[in-house]
Amino acid sequence: MPNLKDLKNRIESVKNTRKITKAMQMVAAAKLRRAQEAAEAGRPYAERMNAVMAGLAASASGSETAPRLLTGTGKDDVHLLVVMTAERGLCGGFNSSIAKLARTHAQKLEAAGKTVKILTVGKKGRDQMRRDFGDKMVGHVDLSEVKRIGYSDAHAIAHDVLMRFQAEEFDVATIFYSRFQSVISQTPTAQQIIPAAYEAAETEETGAGTDYDYEPGEEGILADLLPRGVATQIFTALLENGASEQGARMSAMDNATRNAGDMIDKLTIQFNRSRQAVITNELIEIISGAEAL
Amino acid sequence: MADTMQFDLVAPERRLASLQASEVRIPGSEGDLTAMPDHAPLITTLRPGVLTVVGPEGEQKYVVTGGFAEISAEGTSVLAERAVPVAEMTGELMDEMIAEATSAVEEASADMRDALAKTAADFSSLRDVINV
Numbered sequence: 001m002p003n004l005k006d007l008k009n010r011i012e013s014v015k016n017t018r019k020i021t022k023a024m025q026m027v028a029a030a031k032l033r034r035a036q037e038a039a040e041a042g043r044p045y046a047e048r049m050n051a052v053m054a055g056l057a058a059s060a061s062g063s064e065t066a067p068r069l070l071t072g073t074g075k076d077d078v079h080l081l082v083v084m085t086a087e088r089g090l091c092g093g094f095n096s097s098i099a100k101l102a103r104t105h106a107q108k109l110e111a112a113g114k115t116v117k118i119l120t121v122g123k124k125g126r127d128q129m130r131r132d133f134g135d136k137m138v139g140h141v142d143l144s145e146v147k148r149i150g151y152s153d154a155h156a157i158a159h160d161v162l163m164r165f166q167a168e169e170f171d172v173a174t175i176f177y178s179r180f181q182s183v184i185s186q187t188p189t190a191q192q193i194i195p196a197a198y199e200a201a202e203t204e205e206t207g208a209g210t211d212y213d214y215e216p217g218e219e220g221i222l223a224d225l226l227p228r229g230v231a232t233q234i235f236t237a238l239l240e241n242g243a244s245e246q247g248a249r250m251s252a253m254d255n256a257t258r259n260a261g262d263m264i265d266k267l268t269i270q271f272n273r274s275r276q277a278v279i280t281n282e283l284i285e286i287i288s289g290a291e292a293l
Numbered sequence: 294m295a296d297t298m299q300f301d302l303v304a305p306e307r308r309l310a311s312l313q314a315s316e317v318r319i320p321g322s323e324g325d326l327t328a329m330p331d332h333a334p335l336i337t338t339l340r341p342g343v344l345t346v347v348g349p350e351g352e353q354k355y356v357v358t359g360g361f362a363e364i365s366a367e368g369t370s371v372l373a374e375r376a377v378p379v380a381e382m383t384g385e386l387m388d389e390m391i392a393e394a395t396s397a398v399e400e401a402s403a404d405m406r407d408a409l410a411k412t413a414a415d416f417s418s419l420r421d422v423i424n425v
Contacts, residue, residue, distance in 0.1 A: 041307040048303060048372050052336065052363060151305040151374075212363075215323050215337040224322075224338045225361060228374065235305050 004278065007271040011264060018260035024090065025253035032183070032246035038149070039180065039239040046236045053229050055212075056222050057196060067219070069162075069226040072195035073171045078115045080138075080170035081106060082161065082193075084177040084237055085125030086245040087144040092252035094178060094186065094245055099128035101188040102176045106133060117170055121157060121238075138169070149242055154235030161234075162227055165194055177237040178244035184251050186244035193233050196226060298330040299368030300346055302355060304376045309355065316347040317369050319362050328364045335364045341390075341415040343379065343422060344371060354379040356419065358390065359412070391416045 057070055083102045085095045102125075106116045118133055120126040121141040130137060141157055143149070161173055173194040178186045214221050300314035317328045320342025328335075339362060344355045360373035377386065394413040398406060 038306070042305055044301070044308050045303045045305045045372055048301075048363070048370060052361070052372075154305075211334060212365075213333060213335045215321060215335060221336060221338055221361065224359070228360070232305060 004271065004274055007267060007274065011267045011271060014260050014263050014267065018257055018264065021253045021256040021260060025250055025257060028091075028246045028250040028253060032243060032250055034148075035239070035243040035246050036180075039236075039243050042236060042239050046232050049225075049229060049232045053196070053225060056218065056225065059218065067223050067226055069165070069194055069230070070196050070222065073168070075171045076114070078117065078170040078172075079109050080117045080119060080161070080164065080173040080194075082119045082121065082157075082173060082175040082234075083125045083129055084175060084241050085120070085122035085128075086241070087123050087142075088245075089124055090252065091245055091249035092255075094248035095122075095124040095128065097186075097188045098176055098178055099125055101190060102129065103132060105174070105176070105190055106136070119161070138164075149235075149238050151231070151235055154238055155231050157238075158227065158231035158234050161194070162230060175234065175237050177241045178248075180240050180243040180247060183247040186248055191233065191237070193230050196229060296330065297349075298328075298366075300348070301368070301370040302344070302346070302357075302373065302376055303370065304373050309376050309378070310346065310353065312346070312348045314346050314348045314369070317371075318345040318347075319364075319369075319371065320344060320357065321362070328362075328369045331366050332364050332369070334366065335362075337362055337364075339371070339373065341394075341412060341419050343419070344373075344376075356382050358416075387416075387420050391420065 081102055083098065085098050089095065102118075106118070109116050116133070116136050117138045118129055118136050119139045119141070120129055120137065122143060126137070126140050139160065141160065143153060146153055164170060165173070172192065174190050174192045176188065176190050179189045180186055297313040297315050300310065300312055300317055301308065302310040315329070319326050319328060319337070320340050321337040322340045323337065325342070326337070339357055339360045341358045342356075344357045346353045346355070355373075356377045356379055357371065357373040358375040360371065360376075362369060362371045375390075391413070394409070394416045398409045398413050
């Protein structure tokens, strides 16, 4: 049986842990609100962009001169996986679930005889992917210095990806991130960005039979917009990821706080019992001593 | 004919304006144009320049960089890569944008260089227009 002092120390240390997890939960809650606002604010742009792109893509995909960002290189041998995770841990299964999705995807591609290249955004993903695909890593984007994700960050990542595409380093690019659904639910998602896969279904609501004039021509606009489309998709993914990370951290820390509370209760009961046992023991000693006289 | 139309100006990070406008002057890549209610449907890319919106509270001016504008009979929406109200535009911000555009020219591949050089030139002339 552990002695009283040990138990007391143990209770103190769990209490301190609980204070920390509680604080982290509150910080995450505040950050989550901001991240959600940012994601909300970014939505109109992304929606408009997707709508216009879908319309353009539908009309241009038939033509032979359509940009390669839209039609692809005609091959599908080399895949670039952009794995976006958080810079920090302690957010439950958030990082692992994205890495896991990317890993299964990569293994499937390799089994099919394709070449896989991995670009990571966020430290945690890099650490996890390096374990299995150390030789496939082609780059890493560090966002640990970034306090607030801005469009320029997404732009820089998109620029990197586009440069690699121009240099014909890969044929297909897919981004992996976590879609924010609610504080307790985030879904790891894979989304193909190059060649651009805009859903045709979206055209119907937006196109609505309007014939737009294009200035400069349709192709010119497409060439201008496709890189922006890539940046926008990455930006949306980063924002969703940001909100998901904070949400995941919040619920993980909430659990941790509750666990610490349970543990403190259990330890306190144990502490009181042993204290009582010590008192009883002392009493027995005194009484039996008195009786012996 | 309606007197006003819905006008939206959105940047990736936020929505800058959403109002009923009677007239929008857009710096299109092929030349400036003015969109008024019942304009023929048009999609144009933007060059760096000043976008002017005439709304119920008078004129508002924004500095926009690349992006595109979608004009239809019902309304106009401008999706700018970056948009800043002219009043908030500072010399440093302008310098930063010009520097960015210039460095993009240097690292661009040959076939892109002309287009980017034009963008950089547009930025420089923009500086004179808004006097910062």
